[in-house]
Amino acid sequence: MTTPGWWPRRSRRVRGEDLVRSLYNEHGASLLAYATRLTNDRAAAEDIVQETLLRAWKHSDALTAEKGSVRGWLLTVARNIVTDRARARAVRPPEVAEVTESPSVERDHADQVVDSMAMLGALDSLSPEHREVLVEIYYKGRTVTEAAQALGIAAGTVKSRSYYALRALRAVMSGGKTGTEVPR
Template sequence: MAGFRTRHRQQVADEALVRSLFEEHGKAMLAYATRLLGDRAAAEDVVQEALVRAWRHPESLVNGKGSVRGWLLTVVRNLVTDKIRARAARPTEVAESPTTVPVARDHSDQVVDSMVVLAALDDLSAEHREVLEHVYLHGRTVGETAERLGIPPGTVKSRSYYGLRALREQFRSQRLGVGAA
């Protein structure tokens, strides 16, 4: 029980320390951080972080090496420097709007679509799949596909037609939930 009381007293003392630091030096810290950053909200964050550091290292405040305010303002300056370096290290964030579109769209939809199409192609007959792969995936003409597969162009057209029709039917039944587990 004595350990609990000691910890509780220490916590109350730490809170009182931070409160008194803020009351005595908070305005100066905020003004300094705001002047360095040019952004009040960011400056408030920096002041808060500086007070957290003071709370974590109370021994630094009473080590006899300069004033408490000097130590706090040095911490503020270091935090601002870190913040500025962090901003410079990564590109500026720009809000997305109709006039400012992202540089690269998320390609996950494209990946999912490709996976769905490839899975549907696996369900086709080998002849239909082979023709559709040549014509649509490899971008070959009917004549080129016929020559590569050694079949007449009319057969390429027919297999392409019936293969696409089978794919459409698969997608329609998936969308309607037919055959889903």
Template sequence: MARLFASARVVRRDEAFIRTLYEDHGQPLIAYATRLTGDRAAAEDVVQEALVRAWRNTDALAANAETARAWLFTVTRNLVIDRSRARASRPAEVAESASHDVVLGDHAQRVVDSMSVLAAIDALSEDHRQVLVQIYFHDRSVADAAQELGIAPGTVKSRSHYAVRALRVALERVAT
């Protein structure tokens, strides 16, 4: 029973010592770790780990309280170096926004878009569809399309204008 009370006193003493260390050195440690890491959250993690290590070595630090600050700063620097080395030895982490890029690279949307365009083209009149096929799919000039279809170049221009306008209206209906 006496042993239990003695260990409880040691734990309370150790906790009080760590609290005192944090009160005396916590803010400068966080500022130092932030300068080293460039990230406040990472700096707080490093300082927390440094204090856990101080708690594990309470007897040694309590015996020589004058060097506790130097010890904490050294441990903090070493932890930052260890984190940096560990990150360098692992493959690069993928950011959450990278998953968005994967979705952008998905071909499913292009398939849906092409199906919508084909449906809209099918809804055009035969004359308008022929002109669009000649100009946009066969990459013909107005004169070449007119010659191929056997109509005047002005008619090709007029039909292509109205065909594109009708296509735009049809695609807007599909999109909504």
């Protein structure tokens, strides 16, 4: 009979899988709790417990009553594994995700100029009232209320003109009608 925390001298009865199972049953919960406290990561703690038990199996001759507490030995091994992993992460350069896609091509300034010219041409095809509303809201960044005050019209009128102006602008930009038929 053994006392808790001590492991009998290696014998034919306790070997291999039985040794690991017995160690896990007796010390697994405390090992997991200790490793979790050290790492703040349950998955990493489970890996550390597995590695600790693997080392106990490989070095079962160290698990004797003459050498001290088995639990103490296991906790020391777990702490050493955590330390080793932290040191390994510290000296290893950070991992960078492999980029399989080709780098995106920046839009050329010429494309922006062409888009601006197309937009100005489309705006010119709108009635002056609709153009004024879009300029106030989208180019000057004003709210509906601010645009209404600047233009001296009601907020509802700004909303209505904005709706019809955008509809006409879409038609012009997609090659449809000129936008002069938009209700005022």
